[in-house]
Amino acid sequence: MLTxxxxxxxxxxxxxxxxxxxxxxxxxxxxxxGPKPGERIDEEINITGRIVMxxxxxxxxxxxxxxxxxxxxxxxxxxxxxxxxRAGLCRSGCGHAAPSTLTxxxxxxxxxxTAGFEPAMLPVNARQAHLEMxxxxxxxxxxxxxxxxxxxxxxxxxxxxSQERINDYVGFTIASSQALGLKVVNPGGISDFKFNxxxxxxxxxxxxxxxxxxQIVHTLARALHELKVPHPLHIHASNLGVPGxxxxxxxxxxxAEGFPIHLTHIQFHSYGTEGDRKFSSEAAKIAEAINNNPHxxxxxxxxxxxxxxxxxxxxxxxxxxxGFGNPKKSVIMDIECDAGCGVVPFKYKxxxxxxxxxxxxGLEVFLRVEDPWRIFLTTDHPNGAPFTSYPHLIRxxxxxxxxxxxxxxxxxxxAALSTLGSIDREYTLDEIAIMTRAAPAKILxxxxxxxxxxxxxxxxxxxxxxxxPEKMFTAPEYVFKNGTLVAHSGEIVAVTWGDVHVVKPQFDxxxxxxxxxxxxxxxTQKLGNFKISDDEIRDITNGGGLRxxxxxxxxxxx
Amino acid sequence: MSALTLTLKHLPAxxxxxxxxxxxxxxxxxxxxPALPLQLATQKIPLGELFEVNGSDxxxxxxxxxxxxxxxxxxxxxxxxxxxxxxxGAYLGTGLLGGEINVHGHAGNFVGVAMRKGSIHIKGNAGDxxxxxxxxxxxxxxxxxxxxxxxxGERCGDRMRRGAILIGGKVGDYAGSRMLAGTIAVFxxxxxxxxxxxxxxxxxxxxxxxxxxxFADCGEQVLPITNLLFRSWEKLGSPFGDAAGQAxxxxxxxxxxxxxxxxEILRFK
Numbered sequence: 001m002l003t004x005x006x007x008x009x010x011x012x013x014x015x016x017x018x019x020x021x022x023x024x025x026x027x028x029x030x031x032x033x034g035p036k037p038g039e040r041i042d043e044e045i046n047i048t049g050r051i052v053m054x055x056x057x058x059x060x061x062x063x064x065x066x067x068x069x070x071x072x073x074x075x076x077x078x079x080x081x082x083x084x085x086r087a088g089l090c091r092s093g094c095g096h097a098a099p100s101t102l103t104x105x106x107x108x109x110x111x112x113x114t115a116g117f118e119p120a121m122l123p124v125n126a127r128q129a130h131l132e133m134x135x136x137x138x139x140x141x142x143x144x145x146x147x148x149x150x151x152x153x154x155x156x157x158x159x160x161x162s163q164e165r166i167n168d169y170v171g172f173t174i175a176s177s178q179a180l181g182l183k184v185v186n187p188g189g190i191s192d193f194k195f196n197x198x199x200x201x202x203x204x205x206x207x208x209x210x211x212x213x214x215q216i217v218h219t220l221a222r223a224l225h226e227l228k229v230p231h232p233l234h235i236h237a238s239n240l241g242v243p244g245x246x247x248x249x250x251x252x253x254x255x256a257e258g259f260p261i262h263l264t265h266i267q268f269h270s271y272g273t274e275g276d277r278k279f280s281s282e283a284a285k286i287a288e289a290i291n292n293n294p295h296x297x298x299x300x301x302x303x304x305x306x307x308x309x310x311x312x313x314x315x316x317x318x319x320x321x322x323g324f325g326n327p328k329k330s331v332i333m334d335i336e337c338d339a340g341c342g343v344v345p346f347k348y349k350x351x352x353x354x355x356x357x358x359x360x361x362g363l364e365v366f367l368r369v370e371d372p373w374r375i376f377l378t379t380d381h382p383n384g385a386p387f388t389s390y391p392h393l394i395r396x397x398x399x400x401x402x403x404x405x406x407x408x409x410x411x412x413x414x415a416a417l418s419t420l421g422s423i424d425r426e427y428t429l430d431e432i433a434i435m436t437r438a439a440p441a442k443i444l445x446x447x448x449x450x451x452x453x454x455x456x457x458x459x460x461x462x463x464x465x466x467x468x469p470e471k472m473f474t475a476p477e478y479v480f481k482n483g484t485l486v487a488h489s490g491e492i493v494a495v496t497w498g499d500v501h502v503v504k505p506q507f508d509x510x511x512x513x514x515x516x517x518x519x520x521x522x523x524t525q526k527l528g529n530f531k532i533s534d535d536e537i538r539d540i541t542n543g544g545g546l547r548x549x550x551x552x553x554x555x556x557x558x
Numbered sequence: 559m560s561a562l563t564l565t566l567k568h569l570p571a572x573x574x575x576x577x578x579x580x581x582x583x584x585x586x587x588x589x590x591x592p593a594l595p596l597q598l599a600t601q602k603i604p605l606g607e608l609f610e611v612n613g614s615d616x617x618x619x620x621x622x623x624x625x626x627x628x629x630x631x632x633x634x635x636x637x638x639x640x641x642x643x644x645x646x647g648a649y650l651g652t653g654l655l656g657g658e659i660n661v662h663g664h665a666g667n668f669v670g671v672a673m674r675k676g677s678i679h680i681k682g683n684a685g686d687x688x689x690x691x692x693x694x695x696x697x698x699x700x701x702x703x704x705x706x707x708x709x710x711g712e713r714c715g716d717r718m719r720r721g722a723i724l725i726g727g728k729v730g731d732y733a734g735s736r737m738l739a740g741t742i743a744v745f746x747x748x749x750x751x752x753x754x755x756x757x758x759x760x761x762x763x764x765x766x767x768x769x770x771x772x773f774a775d776c777g778e779q780v781l782p783i784t785n786l787l788f789r790s791w792e793k794l795g796s797p798f799g800d801a802a803g804q805a806x807x808x809x810x811x812x813x814x815x816x817x818x819x820x821x822e823i824l825r826f827k
Contacts, residue, residue, distance in 0.1 A: 076694025086600060327696060 002027045002035055003483065004044045008052035008462060011429055013438040014451035018430045024052060026458035029482040033454045047462050050477060053433050054450050055114025055459030057440040060234075060264055060299045061381040063104050064118045064132035064143065066125050067311035067341045070331050071098040071382065074343060075309055077327060089495050097308040097345075097382045105137035105498075107388055110487045112476040114459035115140035115449060115498070116387075119183055119234060119264060120313045122146050122339045124523070126177035127532055133500070134540035138486050140449070140459075140547075142501035144234045145177045146313055148184035148216050149191035150338045152518055154209040163222060164508070170223040171507025172515065176531040178502045180444060180549070181231035183264075184220050185313040186238055187213035190340040193316045200316065202238050202251050213238050214255040221259035227505035228551040230445020232260035232297070237269050240317045244273040246282035253289050253296055260553075262443065265301025265380040266290075267362035274417075279354060281361045281418055287368030290375070297443055298369070299376035302362035302393055304385030305350045311343045312383065318342020336524055348385070356414035360407070366397055367423045372434040373442065395470035397427040432469075445549045446501060458483035497544035500537050505551045559615040562588070566623030567610055572599025573647065574608065577630030583616040584636055626666065632659045635676065648685070651678045652692070654702060667711065668692075673721070674701045683708035686730065689723045689742075690716035697738060699723070705794060712749070715742045718759065726797050734761040737821060743787070745797040753811075757818035762787075762808070763825055764797075773813030773823060780807050784824065801826070 003026045009019040025032045035041060062068050072079075075098055082095035084103050093100030099107065108116055116136075121129040121143035133141040147153050147170065156166055174182060188211065189200040195207045202213045221233040237252045239245035249269040253261070263269065266286060274280035290296050307326075312318055315332050319342060322330035326347040334340050348355040362384070369375040377394070381387040396403045407415055415421070427435075441450025448456045462478040475490030486494045512527060519527040537546050562583075575597040582594050592606025605611075613620075617638030625631060626645040633652040645663035654673035664682035670689050684706045689699035690713055698717040709727035715734045723742045731749035734742050737756040747765040753773065762784070769775075784806055792799035808824040 076692070080692060085597060085602075329696070 001042045001483075002032075002039060004041050005052060005460065005462065005478075006044055006046050007048035008050045009465075010052045010452060011433045012054065012452045013430055013434040014442075015453055017452075019051065024452060024460060025454075026460065026480065026483045029458050029484075031452055031454050031456045031458050031460070045478070047478070049465065051429065051463040051465050051472075052452065053112075053461050053463070054437045054441075054452050054456070055461055055479070055481065056112050056436040057444075057446075057450055058108070058113055058116040058378065058381070058387060059376055059440040059444060060119045060301070060378045061116045061387055062118060062120065062311055062383070063101070063116050063136055063141070063381075065121050065129035066335065067120070067313070067343055068098060068132065069128075070333075070341070070343045071309045071311045071345075072100065074329060074331065075345060078307055078309070078345070088492065090492050097386050098311075099386070101132055101135040102137060105139055106492050106495075109138040109479055109481065110475060110490050110492060111388070111390065112461040112463070112473065112479050112487075113139060113387075114461075114479070114481050115142075115446075115501075117141070117180065117444070117501075118143040120144070120146050120185060120236075121177065121179060122313070122335055122341075123150070123173050123177050123530070124336045124338050124525075126179070127536075130178060130500070130532065130537060131540050134537075134542060134544070136498075137495050137542075138481055138492075138498055140498035140501060140544075142180035142444075143178075144181040144183040144231070145173055145179035146183045146185055146339060147173060148187045148220060149189065149340070151191070151522065152515070153216075154188070154191060154206065154211060157211045157215065157219060158209045163219070163226070165511070166219055167223045167226050168507040168511035169515070170220065171227050171505040172511050174227075174229065175504050175507070178500065178532045178534075178537050178546075180501050180503055181229060181234055182220060182224055183234040183236065184217060185236040186240065186316055187216035187220075187235075189213065189238060189316045190313060193319065193340060194334065194337075198316060198320070199242070200238060202248050202255060214251070217252060217255050217261070218257060218259070221256045221261050225259050225553065227507065228553050229503055229505055230549060230551065230553060231443060231503075232262050232295075234262045234264055236264050236312075236314060240265075240268050240312075240314055241271070241321065243271045243279045246270050246272055246285055249286060250289050253293055256295070258295060260295040261297075263290075263296065263298040265378070265383065266298040266365055267301045267303065267358065267384070268380075270361050270365060277353060277413075279357060281357060281364060283361045283364035284368060284419065287365055290369050291371070294374075297374040297376070297439075298365070299378040299380070300362050300365050301378055301380035301384045302366070303348050303355065303358045304379060304389040304392065305348045305355065305359065306385065306389075307345070307347045308382045308385050309343060309345045310383040311341070313339060313341050315340035315342045318344050321346075338523070350410045353411045353414050356411035357417060359410060360414060360418035360420045363396060363403065364418065364420050364423070366427075367420075367425045372427075372431040373439045375435060376440055376443075377432075377435045391470045391473035394427075394432055394473050395468065398429075398432065398469045400424060400426050444501070445503070445552075447549070497542040499545040499547045500541055501547050501549060502537075503549050503551050560613040561618035561620050562611070562613045562616045563620040563622065564605075564609040564611055566621075566625060566628075567608060569608060569627055570598065572627075574598045574628045575630050576625075576628050577633035577649070577652065579605070579631075580633060580635040583619070586616075588614060588616060624663075626664070629666070632678075635659070645682070651676070654678065664708070665706075669706075670699055670702070670704045672697075673699050673704075677703045678705070680704075680706045680708070683727070684710045686711035686713050687716055688714045689718050689721070690714070699740065705798070709746065715740065715759075715761075718742070724791065724794065724798055729763075733763075734759065734821075736817070737761070741787070743791075743798075745800075753814055753821060753823050755817045756814045756821035758820045759822075761821070761823045763823060764827065765825075767825060769811050769823065769825075770814070772816045773811040774815065774819075776810040776812055776822075778807050778809050780805055781810075781824070784808055784826070
């Protein structure tokens with residue numbers, strides 16, 4: 001089946017096409033050059049004057065794993081105001097901050113997103129995360145597996161194990177949990193919390209294992225580099241949300257010693273201690289550091305005002321914030337002695353000084369980082385806001401007067417402390433396409449996503465151009481996933497099942513001997529049950545495929 | 559202006575959710591009312607297909623017909639009056655923010671859950687969870703007044719936080735369960751486990767009832783507050799005002815000591 005999208009304005013930063021009028025051919029789920037000699041065009045859609053982009057990719061969104069399920073269970077009052085009835089092809093569910101798996105898939109697709117990546121999959125919880133993601137329709141999925149506070153790694157580091165041994169363990173964990181990358185959350189901190197530590201700085205020693213967060217970051221960043229995993233270490237740095245933590249963030253950048261790293265939800269890590277209330281924006285310094293260090297990328301984790309829920313593996317931070325929960329409840333838990341998690345509902349208020357400044361800091365980071373290839377549009381769904389607020393966020397970035405109107409409405413003290421009003425930058429359509437499509441695909445090593453060149457997956461989004469970007473990005477006219485028209489003007493017209501993206505790094509299988517003994521002695525399952533096979537993934541994706549990406553790194557070397 | 563009157567023409571099988579009605583009327587634009595989509599079982603149906611719409615004064619809404627399969631009547635109402643000639647389904651006056659609701663027939667389960675202000679008056683009986691919580695919520699009714707002249711089902715005032723519930727008839731088991739504060743007065747006796755898990759608040763019950771072992775007997779007392787309460791209820795007529803103006807001794811039990819234990823059951827004759 002050959003489909004022709006005729007006459008659209010193609011925005012494809014990977015090929016440096018900026019609103020260039022052209023045709024796109026899709027055959028059997030892939031983008032192709034054009035018809036073979038004598039081949040008939042089965043379907044032709046005239047999209048003259050419309051903007052065409054690749055499907056958007058959310059590279060940091062909590063859509064699976066134990067903590068999201070806890071958040072879903074915890075928030076009946078949030079679901080109540082956004083019930084999702086069965087309608088047309090879509091099954092019922094619930095919406096807003098922590099939507100059900102089905103609603104998550106439908107809403108992402110209707111908004112032109114064709115892939116979302118779960119950033120905090122615990123190895124021991126990987127099966128649950130994959131099952132949830134497998135139940136999320138239409139979009140492609142993948143996950144970064146979490147290490148850094150687990151007993152086995154910290155033991156290896158304490159014993160002074162060789163980097164090769166640690167690489168084997170990292171490789172084993174990525175491969176056996178079917179992950180696309182590796183994340184570290186509050187390095188060492190989740191573990192030290194259980195030794196009654198409530199704050200762990202980058203250079204403080206873990207009270208039991210006597211390794212520092214800096215060593216953990218460096219070791220893991222190096223491991224990924226040596227395993228040639230495309231996505232650099234995904235770092236949720238120490239001291240999230242603590243005023244003055246910008247210094248920790250800057251130290252984390254230097255601590256990586258040139259190994260590529262990705263700093264996640266950087267907004268929460270850009271706080272200073274200036275001013276009467278000892279809380280200020282250091283977005284300029286963080287942005288400068290990102291600008292000056294080409295091996296560093298970041299996603300923002302923008303907050304938006306309204307009700308949401310924060311779910312994180314960082315139990316230290318969540319324990320600190322539990323008192324601010326709104327509604328007043330929280331879950332702080334240990335997971336199999338190997339990791340932790342914390343879920344705290346939050347209501348960000350525009351008249352609240354801290355929240356308003358957080359909002360401004362996020363936007364400052366967006367606007368001050370010069371290279372859109374290294375800064376990503378996220379709200380850290382649902383921690384900063386639900387992903388459904390992306391169109392609004394895009395408008396804030398693209399429309400200076402709209403942004404300044406919003407700035408005038410927030411807490412005046414926070415507005416006065418922020419330099420946001422003096423920033424004239426407006427994101428262009430090309431830059432939005434980079435940060436939501438081309439760049440995430442590049443940094444994750446997804447060679448056939450995020451662009452529209454022949455050979456790419458036919459994930460194509462057609463937008464009706466509008467002077468209001470929020471309207472434009474809310475409900476694209478056509479969304480194709482693997483060549484199938486799945487959404488039309490905000491309505492789901494076909495329910496397909498996306499693929500799971502993974503990498504399979506090479507490692508020495510002999511690590512399974514000590515690991516097997518360790519599992520037998522300390523964990524609740526056998527090593528053989530811990531490993532998730534390819535067949536199992538194929539079984540739980542409802543017919544979606546398993547896409548293995550090559551482990552190779554481009555020029556980004558030390 | 560005549561009262562806005564909605565008369566039920568017919569109701570196909572399944573339950574109808576009328577909760578979008580009051581927020582729609584609050585927006586002030588009546589012309590689109592017949593087109594307002596309502597959820598009936600698994601499908602959406604415009605209001606005009608089910609109801610005949612007359613009149614224009616939305617502050618005096620009248621609903622006619624047997625609405626015992628219609629849920630969410632008067633939900634989130636802010637002001638004005640709503641009168642039902644017949645019965646009401648479940649979730650009557652959910653999240654009520656003001657105004658008054660009068661029901662001449664019976665009402666279903668979950669009357670006035672999560673209400674904050676305003677009043678609900680039911681001439682007949684009401685079901686379970688009256689003045690209680692929406693599923694999963696931390697607090698139930700948080701203000702206003704509910705008066706039921708007939709009987710009420712189980713778990714009346716579950717997790718209630720503030721306000722008053724007056725019941726002329728008898729109340730089912732677990733009245734005032736997990737109550738946080740507020741007042742419930744029952745004039746026709748109560749079922750088992752009254753005040754189960756209550757932390758604070760007052761549960762007044764006329765007649766002999768079983769008191770759970772987790773309540774401490776504080777003996778018979780004459781409390782000035784009960785006289786003030788009875789007098790304030792005098793205008794509601796019998797049985798609510800029966801004891802007005804006379805010293806009524808109450809037998810006081812404190813509990814539930816399995817929870818916070820600062821609540822009380824006042825048993826009187």
